[in-house]
Amino acid sequence: MPLFSFNHIQNLFVKVLRKKLVRGLIGTLILLLVLDWGFPLRVNPQYSTIITDSDNKILHAFLNRQDKWRMQTELNEITPTLAKAIIFKEDRWFRYHFGVNPLAIARAATRNILKGRRTSGASTITMQVVRLLYPRKRTYFNKVIEILRAFQLEWHYSKDEILQLYLSLIPYGSNIEGLKSASVLYFQKSPDVLSLAEVTALTIIPNRPSSLRLGINNAYILQERNRWLQRFAQAQLFAQQDIDDALTEPLNVKRHEAPKLAPHLAIRLRKEYAQLPIIHTSIRRNSQLTIEKIVHNYVTRLYAMNIHNAAVVVINNQTHQIESYIGSADFDSPIDGGQVDGVRAVRSPGSTLKPLLYGIAFDEGIITPKSTINDVPSNFSGFEPENFDKQFHGKVTVEFALANSLNIPAVKMLKEISTPLMVDKLKKADFLTIKKSASTLGLSLALGGCGVSLEELSNLFSAFANKGDFVKANLIQSSEKMPAVPILSEESTFLINQILSQVTRPDLPNNYEYTYRMPKIAWKTGTSFGKKDAWSIGYNAHYTIGIWVGNFSGEGVPELSGANIATPLLFDIFNTIDYNSHTRWFLPSNQLALRKVCAESGALPSEYCEHPITDYYIQGISHTQTCTHTKATWVNPTATISYCSVCLPDSGAIQKRYPNYAPELITWYESKHIQYARIPPHNPKCTNVFNSNAPIISYPTDGAEYILAANDTPKLMLSCQAGNDIKAVYWYINDKLLQKAPATEAIFFRPESGKVKISCTDDKGRNTNIWIKVKKE
Ligand SMILES: [Zn+2]
Ligand SMILES: [Zn+2]
Numbered sequence: 001m002p003l004f005s006f007n008h009i010q011n012l013f014v015k016v017l018r019k020k021l022v023r024g025l026i027g028t029l030i031l032l033l034v035l036d037w038g039f040p041l042r043v044n045p046q047y048s049t050i051i052t053d054s055d056n057k058i059l060h061a062f063l064n065r066q067d068k069w070r071m072q073t074e075l076n077e078i079t080p081t082l083a084k085a086i087i088f089k090e091d092r093w094f095r096y097h098f099g100v101n102p103l104a105i106a107r108a109a110t111r112n113i114l115k116g117r118r119t120s121g122a123s124t125i126t127m128q129v130v131r132l133l134y135p136r137k138r139t140y141f142n143k144v145i146e147i148l149r150a151f152q153l154e155w156h157y158s159k160d161e162i163l164q165l166y167l168s169l170i171p172y173g174s175n176i177e178g179l180k181s182a183s184v185l186y187f188q189k190s191p192d193v194l195s196l197a198e199v200t201a202l203t204i205i206p207n208r209p210s211s212l213r214l215g216i217n218n219a220y221i222l223q224e225r226n227r228w229l230q231r232f233a234q235a236q237l238f239a240q241q242d243i244d245d246a247l248t249e250p251l252n253v254k255r256h257e258a259p260k261l262a263p264h265l266a267i268r269l270r271k272e273y274a275q276l277p278i279i280h281t282s283i284r285r286n287s288q289l290t291i292e293k294i295v296h297n298y299v300t301r302l303y304a305m306n307i308h309n310a311a312v313v314v315i316n317n318q319t320h321q322i323e324s325y326i327g328s329a330d331f332d333s334p335i336d337g338g339q340v341d342g343v344r345a346v347r348s349p350g351s352t353l354k355p356l357l358y359g360i361a362f363d364e365g366i367i368t369p370k371s372t373i374n375d376v377p378s379n380f381s382g383f384e385p386e387n388f389d390k391q392f393h394g395k396v397t398v399e400f401a402l403a404n405s406l407n408i409p410a411v412k413m414l415k416e417i418s419t420p421l422m423v424d425k426l427k428k429a430d431f432l433t434i435k436k437s438a439s440t441l442g443l444s445l446a447l448g449g450c451g452v453s454l455e456e457l458s459n460l461f462s463a464f465a466n467k468g469d470f471v472k473a474n475l476i477q478s479s480e481k482m483p484a485v486p487i488l489s490e491e492s493t494f495l496i497n498q499i500l501s502q503v504t505r506p507d508l509p510n511n512y513e514y515t516y517r518m519p520k521i522a523w524k525t526g527t528s529f530g531k532k533d534a535w536s537i538g539y540n541a542h543y544t545i546g547i548w549v550g551n552f553s554g555e556g557v558p559e560l561s562g563a564n565i566a567t568p569l570l571f572d573i574f575n576t577i578d579y580n581s582h583t584r585w586f587l588p589s590n591q592l593a594l595r596k597v598c599a600e601s602g603a604l605p606s607e608y609c610e611h612p613i614t615d616y617y618i619q620g621i622s623h624t625q626t627c628t629h630t631k632a633t634w635v636n637p638t639a640t641i642s643y644c645s646v647c648l649p650d651s652g653a654i655q656k657r658y659p660n661y662a663p664e665l666i667t668w669y670e671s672k673h674i675q676y677a678r679i680p681p682h683n684p685k686c687t688n689v690f691n692s693n694a695p696i697i698s699y700p701t702d703g704a705e706y707i708l709a710a711n712d713t714p715k716l717m718l719s720c721q722a723g724n725d726i727k728a729v730y731w732y733i734n735d736k737l738l739q740k741a742p743a744t745e746a747i748f749f750r751p752e753s754g755k756v757k758i759s760c761t762d763d764k765g766r767n768t769n770i771w772i773k774v775k776k777e
Pocket of ligand 2: 643644645646647648682683686687688
């Protein structure tokens, strides 16, 4: 028996061969992996940024960094017609090969050898994509590289994605690349709505982009188009009827400008989403265009008053999306910087934060709508706010104070709830400038002493329409749900909504009833200090609309006011986009109930309260104080002398009830000569010295520094608030009597430089001291 039989040798040979084959395959695979790792595909086509509306139609398009129109064709824009036509024309086996078509290469190679010239017939769509991504000279070596790259592309991308890349990169002459760019710039539509004739025209141009220029060689393109349509017919690619229709379709296109709508928003989003070729916004095209027109026309009418700009935001309260975004009256206007984005500009909010302020106070249980508050001159450590109309209204209800946007009650309310609490709520509502400057904010915050943007304000008001939950409105379509941050309770927002929808307000536009057939809305106006900004923010369950009117230059205008200038525009826009809507008004929640309160104070009626009225309150939250609007006082039978417990005679005195007004209100009544039931003067024979209820020095301010001109004869005013049974007070400067004066009268004195002690003693001996510093220039 031989050592090695033939079979043995054969087996050995097969074994070796198999081993080699396996090794070879593994080797090739490793080589490919190393190549793929060492030479990764860089697919970064630098598309033109496209901004779409809520229907995914182009609102605005930007040139890419190489100043080319290279718009990305989206997968859903590649219709079966388009895919069929392009694959039939360019690469019939596209769906089946793995990057190269060996048969086509063999055929082309034979042809090259036979005819001695090179043709590009062997290129698949994949290889064309490689060439568009990495343009190279046409050499055999580069061809090999292209083939390897084609494999790589097929390895990493699906067929649909490769087709998408192809359609997005093919040339159309001039600076136009990609079928979508051509479709938009010539046919003014997106690829998914092109007709068969249009698709055919667009598929033939990339082969000869310089000789087949749309708008220039239309007749020739038409001829070529119809030639290809006939070939499609022969191949039975489409129904004959469709081909016949396409053959008769004329071709009268020319190049158009790229869409440039909603420019402020487009510029903003391109920056914020720099990595996205297509940004899908929530903008409703029709409302956007209509409001742009309304704003432009409205501001044109204000030119004569030297008012040049306005900005508008429309938020859909149900979807929490921004549906219109108008940054200025005219983007292209060089007057007053049309390109400034008024939606994001930081301005002073005027009175527009007051609803939040009162809302917080409702939730703190401090007030209810019928609670009363004194609108009288007040001094908050040197801060002496005035009302918009320079008038004071005395005792008013909270709902009156808010509806009429009174300043003193708002500052008092902020003092009561504390500035940090208000700032905390504003931070939760994503007010960025307020976040940054939180530590510097004081009581002036109630009147707009801070920086806000129209977008921030509109988002805040949208929370009033959303049961007090703050949801930041989205600018782009997103499946991601924004978090809801509770700012106010549902009960509190309902109270705010009721007050802000009263149609008996001074900030209602003139002829409101005749001009507008408005849906019911709640709204708040604001005018910043120096009349630089007019605001009006309105909402119902459906929309929140924010309006700003003013000059980007910051120039103030005497006529500028939220009520007269911004509100008519708000009503116009609401009337336009929400006309005839059937949105229901907000309903009170279960925690909100009605109760009887005293009309004089808004507190629960005592046995002496004669005018009970109905008021809302939040169960378990709102205060339950009993009214003390009157107090019992011992007087003589003719009510000309009052007594205290020390001087009360054993007989002959009677008890009478007098209004229990705060000293500040009495001071104001006296200064305005308003009649009220005064407590008779206190028994002159009384020996009691009262320690409480000393007069309050309302001016100057304790601890303040006053700088006075040295040359002329400067005087400082002295005024105080004393109880309503006080007739006269004694003013002392540095413990020396200056003057006796009626308690309600201001007097003047000439101070020395340096530290000055000021004392005020009433006719019952109750005394208050303050110290000020006086400097002379
Ligand atoms: Zn009462
Ligand atoms: Zn007495």
